[in-house]
Amino acid sequence: MTHLITKALNLNARIYDRWARNNLAGVYAKIVELAGLRGDEKVLGVGCGTGNLDLMLAGFLEEGVVCAIDIAPKMIETATRKAKEWNYSIDYKVGSSISLPYQDEEFDVAFTCLIYHHLTYKSKEETLREIYRILKPGGKYVSCEFEAFPQDIFHRAFLRFTRDSGILHGLHPDRLIEQSGFKIEREMEGPSLLRHHCTKYRVLSKRNRLQRVIGEE
Numbered sequence: 001m002t003h004l005i006t007k008a009l010n011l012n013a014r015i016y017d018r019w020a021r022n023n024l025a026g027v028y029a030k031i032v033e034l035a036g037l038r039g040d041e042k043v044l045g046v047g048c049g050t051g052n053l054d055l056m057l058a059g060f061l062e063e064g065v066v067c068a069i070d071i072a073p074k075m076i077e078t079a080t081r082k083a084k085e086w087n088y089s090i091d092y093k094v095g096s097s098i099s100l101p102y103q104d105e106e107f108d109v110a111f112t113c114l115i116y117h118h119l120t121y122k123s124k125e126e127t128l129r130e131i132y133r134i135l136k137p138g139g140k141y142v143s144c145e146f147e148a149f150p151q152d153i154f155h156r157a158f159l160r161f162t163r164d165s166g167i168l169h170g171l172h173p174d175r176l177i178e179q180s181g182f183k184i185e186r187e188m189e190g191p192s193l194l195r196h197h198c199t200k201y202r203v204l205s206k207r208n209r210l211q212r213v214i215g216e217e
């Protein structure tokens with residue numbers, strides 16, 4: 001586990017869970033809506049935290065499969081307990097987004113919600129590459145992530161402290177998305193969270209083989 005912020009959240013998984021349920025319910029619902037699911041897909045939540053989005057997905061996907069992964073053991077512990085309480089079968093794993101323990105082209109849809117501000121630039125690149133790898137051709141990746149953080153004294157000091165390694169920067173470098181090979185299908189402004197931190201929803205798609213052969217944009 002690399003970052004202080006990730007370690008702190010791990011130790012406070014229950015507090016985080018309460019905050020997320022109170023503040024992110026609308027975000028999770030929007031992510032599910034943007035995914036346009038049929039109900040029989042195999043989906044993966046990356047950096048799933050305490051599993052609130054996964055519960056919504058499991059409720060929706062009557063014939064599908066929900067898998068989810070997070071680097072923080074206490075987050076997965078809380079998520080597993082909640083899935084049990086709801087009687088949902090969700091396949092949880094402790095692991096890192098930069099080396100996903102799944103096969104190539106295993107999933108129809110992948111999700112992230114507010115994880116890229118925990119990752120260095122290099123890890124952001126690796127995470128996008130991994131999500132691309134585990135998606136089937138034509139598969140979708142739906143996210144809600146922070147954009148550039150405000151340049152106030154607090155954030156400037158934090159960036160200095162973390163040697164500007166990419167933490168506290170969300171997924172705003174669009175260059176990374178272009179490099180990863182994903183096609184941007186849709187982007188829209190998300191809510192402002194934690195006092196003026198802008199977010200953005202994105203629906204990305206992995207081109208199918210024909211689109212890649214003919215170089216379709």
Ligand SMILES: C[S@@+](CC[C@H](N)C(=O)[O-])C[C@H]1O[C@@H](n2cnc3c(N)ncnc32)[C@H](O)[C@@H]1O
Pocket residue numbers: 006009010020024046047048049050051052053069070071072075095096097098112113114115118119123
């Ligand atoms: C702000 S929380 C968001 C959790 C969840 N997606 C939600 O919406 O409630 C960020 C999550 O990313 C996880 N995380 C950080 N780095 C990760 C990595 N490299 N691989 C997987 N999960 C990671 C943290 O443990 C934490 O649970």
